[in-house]
Amino acid sequence: MHKLLTNQPGEKMLLLGNEAIARGAFEAGVAVASTYPGTPSSEISLNLFQMSHESDFYFEYSTNEKVSLEVAAAAANSGVRSFCMMKHVGMNVAADAFMTLAYLGVKGGMVILSADDPFMFSSQNEQDNRYYGKFAGLPLVEPSSVAEAKEMVKYAFELSEKLQEPVIFRTTTRINHSNGIVELGPITPPQTQGYFKKDPMNLVPVPAVARNLHVKLLKNLKLAEEIAAQSEYNFIDGDGELGIICNGVSYGYAKDALKELKLENKAKILRIGFSNPLPASLIKDFLKGCTKVLIIEEGEPFMEEAVKSFAFEEKLGLTIKGKDETLFSRLYEFDPVMVTKNIASFLDVAYTPPEVPDLSDVPEIPQRPPNLCAGCSHRATFYIVKQAAKGMDTIYPTDIGCYTLGFLPPLSMGDFLVCMGASAGASCGFSAATDQKVIAFIGDSTFFHSGIAGLVNAVFNNHNLTLVILDNGTTAMTGHQPNPGVEMEKLGLEGYNRISIKAVVEALGVPKITVIKPFKVRKSIKAVKEALDFKGVSVIISEEICTLYAKGLKTLKVRPFHITDKCKNHKNCINELACPAFILENDRVRIDPDLCVGCAVCAQICPENAILPLKNHE
Amino acid sequence: MDVTRLIIVAVGGQGNLLSSRVLGEAALLAGIPVRMSEIHGMAQRGGVVESAIVFGDAESSIISDGCADVLVGFEPSETLRAVNKCSKDTVVITNMTPLPPFTVAIGRGVYPDLDQLQTLVKQKTARLIAFDAAALAKEAGNVLSVNMVLLGALIQTGILPLTAEQIKEAIRTKTKKAFVETNIKAVDLGIAAAAQS
Structure with missing residues (x-):
């Protein structure tokens, strides 16, 4: 259960x-x-x-x-x-x-x-x-x-x-x-x-x-x-002439701060948990019992603006502060020390913030951005499109999903991103305003979410663009949730219907539709070139299941590869694909057999054919 | 009761969240107030996973710079990256097996020298316990039990208001049955490793 x-x-x-x-x-x-x-x-x-x-x-x-x-x-x-x-x-x-x-x-x-x-x-x-x-x-x-x-x-x-x-x-x-x-x-x-x-x-x-x-x-x-x-979720903690109004996680930080600053008997907190509409009468009464008030809220001055107008209505002259260059920012999240420091400074109380170590002698630590997984089909598709578009002056609008990570070098496939589904819509604008080759990327779930309307627009207005639909059979980024294109039987669930992306695209009257299997690199490059040469709307559907998802479904057949002695150290594999299974050791590339799943994309681009399946791997 | 603040940093896939969970469950069994916060947006895509665990009477579930009583790092460069969470009173426990990020492989960064890394952490904190947790995990019977080895080392320091037995009880009752034996062996190896350092 x-x-x-x-x-x-x-x-x-x-x-x-x-x-x-x-x-x-x-x-x-x-x-x-x-x-x-x-x-x-x-x-x-x-x-x-x-x-x-x-x-x-x-x-x-x-x-x-x-x-x-x-x-x-x-x-x-x-x-x-x-x-x-x-x-x-x-x-x-x-x-x-x-x-x-x-x-x-x-x-x-x-x-x-x-x-x-x-x-x-x-x-x-x-x-x-x-x-x-x-x-x-x-x-x-x-x-x-x-x-x-x-x-x-x-x-x-x-x-x-x-x-x-x-x-x-x-x-x-x-x-x-x-x-x-x-x-x-x-x-x-x-x-x-x-x-x-x-x-x-x-x-x-x-x-x-x-x-x-x-x-x-x-x-x-x-x-x-x-x-x-009257709500139990809007309440006052403590007593004193100094007031704090806060919401959400800021309440915990403020509570801890008052304890640390030993202000528990000098300051009171109005915690707002029911924050729209704000309880005007409760806040006005609270203000009347305070000499000054600090408002602690992450994000925008939502409560602050209202509280100041309540004070104005009551003709109260007390100091009310929140967002301020010397206090809280509208940016990012708060943390306990920041809140303690600002409470102390606003209330004129002594406070020594914890000493943070001097990091000036620490060498620059290499960044560890998230990366497309070893064996991710998106990496293959990006490589294929990049090769097929060589020599073209391109714009790559991209969308929301794992494949957004394709914008990172060395793939560098992602030039413009707004929101879910926008790659399709934005492509129409790029097609109207430029002579550049527009090649947009969108995932299967995002296509169903809001990409279809953009594609309908492209066909109706006869734009010149290529939309690459990256169909990995799941909503990967957020944890492999189903979407209308998913085979629910694979999850052991019945009573659903599956919608074919290809059938949708055909029904919209897209004049040029190409389906590729991205782990077949050369064949796919040829097919993508043809699609890119088409004048008008072309759609490429790149079909390959998400590796992580396949692992979860226990359908992934892992077959790791290794780099043999034939390697002449061109490093095309690592420099162009940057798969996390590659390790650079003493300036030589090695494949981590525990990470490699055997998509064989690197094996197909090695000029020496030096990357081969590892025999006897358990 | 006094507040103890713990930060755990790891690379996605190293089992940081499971180790935090074991600590949280152990605290629940022991009747100790606990709040934990984790950032795991793209953990499965090889990014950094950071957990903050606050034991004792506090309301906050995150830990500001300079405020960790203990820092546990599952990967040496990530330990160094998290040193901003430490003060001169912090005890640091780190695995010394590097997992270089792909940015190093494509020439967009240099992995720090491990000796220099240890010297730097030692200079800035109260104590450094550094050892090859991956080797001990292997010895315990599962290369993926680095997280449990480090939990053992953490418990050995006596900084947390939890006993080794409470941790083992949480492992026995709250983790996958198939791994209980190797996980407990890994904890014991971690305890021994920290005792020797």
């Missing part, structure tokens, strides 16, 4: 934040859960996916975040509890549905989780999604610890049902990817059978209806503010 299904209330478990959130949704009796995977949210859905096989609730990997939100919205409007989770930028994809769903509201509880990523550990931006709460006029809650996250998910469902609105549950990476001790609670059996009652005057927002719905939304928002003022 999946450990998160354990029915032992009171049992303590060490859980990852994302596991605690999945457990919270399960305890709350979630009936329908949907997602498009994205770090740092991915383990929530991975756990729910696994749990759903042994439980009554429904789970799906949807094609993208917008579809996922629509699925959950309809389920909640059929009266059951639904949970939709995504990474922060996924909210941008879902925003169209999200903004108007706020007008429609829900019947069963609906929680939308946004996993923000301050410092961009695995993201292209660090947008602060608290603004989505404000933008849509929806309630937003955010936990400060792993244990609190589980409880807060249940609260969010109850709040959603009380207000008949979806509730946003906002996390940051340090909640998602922290572990803490969590006490299991009782499990509410899910009510999985919903019923949709027709109510077009509230659920079909044509202008006349929408005008009424906006009124309802604002009424709900006012009610939400009253609830926020």
Whole structure:
């Protein structure tokens, strides 16, 4: 049995934040859960996916975040509890549905989780999604610890049902990817059978209806503010004239700082866990009891701007600071020493930060960026396209996935990246604005997510470009989740249909379609050259299963290669492919037999044919 | 109770997250408050994996520069890279088996000299325990048990509020049954190695 299904209330478990959130949704009796995977949210859905096989609730990997939100919205409007989770930028994809769903509201509880990523550990931006709460006029809650996250998910469902609105549950990476001790609670059996009652005057927002719905939304928002003022998740810790207002992980840093600075009896903390709408009355009362207030929040000055306007409304003249050149930045994440230092400086208390070692005599340590795996089919495809495009003045728009790493040298295949699916759309613009050869890369999951619309555009407007679809049979980057092109039978799962990328591309009327097997290097280079020479839209589908995925499925036949005495040290293999299985020893290339899986791409490019299968390898 | 801060750095695939998990489970068994944070965005793609583990009465789950009481490095250059987390009071435990990054192989960096690396770490911290954990892992019967060898060495220092028996209990109850025996042997070899250094 999946450990998160354990029915032992009171049992303590060490859980990852994302596991605690999945457990919270399960305890709350979630009936329908949907997602498009994205770090740092991915383990929530991975756990729910696994749990759903042994439980009554429904789970799906949807094609993208917008579809996922629509699925959950309809389920909640059929009266059951639904949970939709995504990474922060996924909210941008879902925003169209999200903004108007706020007008429609829900019947069963609906929680939308946004996993923000301050410092961009695995993201292209660090947008602060608290603004989505404000933008849509929806309630937003955010936990400060792993244990609190589980409880807060249940609260969010109850709040959603009380207000008949979806509730946003906002996390940051340090909640998602922290572990803490969590006490299991009782499990509410899910009510999985919903019923949709027709109510077009509230659920079909044509202008006349929408005008009424906006009124309802604002009424709900006012009610939400009253609830926020009473919420157990907005509370005051300690006592004193000095005030701190904080949210999320900053609360832990502030607590530790006050202890270290021995200010526990001089300063009080207002911890905001229900942060949209902000509880104006609670904050105003807090300000009245303070001589100065420091606001500690990662990201944007979301609370700070509101708190300053509350002080203005109350004609309070106290000093309120937060984002400031000498205090907190809008950039990256905070850490305990930074918070302690800023509290000490703001409150004029002595503090000696820990001494950091002098690193001036430490030699430069070689970087260790993530790399495409040994035997990764993307490396082969990049090499093939690079060879086929030799002599062309190229632009390589790329997309979101493992293959983004192809932008690193020596492959250097990636010139422009915006967001999921943008390689296809951006290619059209490059084709319109330049005479350069446009060759875009997109993965299978990303193609289904939002690449298809860009390709439709390319065909309709007759752009001159080549789209290379890297079909490795899984959503590799986020941990091998299914996508509509995946063979679900391989995972032992039935009841799904598989969509053929080639059939989709053919149906769109793409005039030149080429399918390659990238581990056949010479044949593929020839085929790719023809596709690149085509004037108009050409699509190359590069089909080869992800090595890591194959390893997981136990279908990978490992057959390591080695470099024989015939090697004349051209080093084409290492210089052009940079596979992590290569080791440079005394200026000679060696292949690590424990890493090499035997894709044989290097063997095909060696001018001396010196790379051969290793015999008798166990 | 006092707060003890531990940083573990490793290369993706070295089993850092499992060793953190064992420590966390051992703390749970021992009734010691624990919070851990990990950065593993692209661990499987050969990047650096860093875990921060805070034992005792604190709320934070991450560790600022200069604040680690112990640093455990699974790979020597990664140990050196993480020295910013240390102070002159920090105890450092490191495996000495290098895993050079591919940037070195393609001539975009020079791997640090191992003797100089040890001298530098020693100068900047309280104590360095450095040994070939990969060889001991092999001796234990599984080259992948470097993580357990280093856990043994860590426990031997007595810095963590945990006993060797608690660690072994967590290994017995929370890791894959097939590896329990080699993992416990690896812990014992790590304990012996740290005792001799």
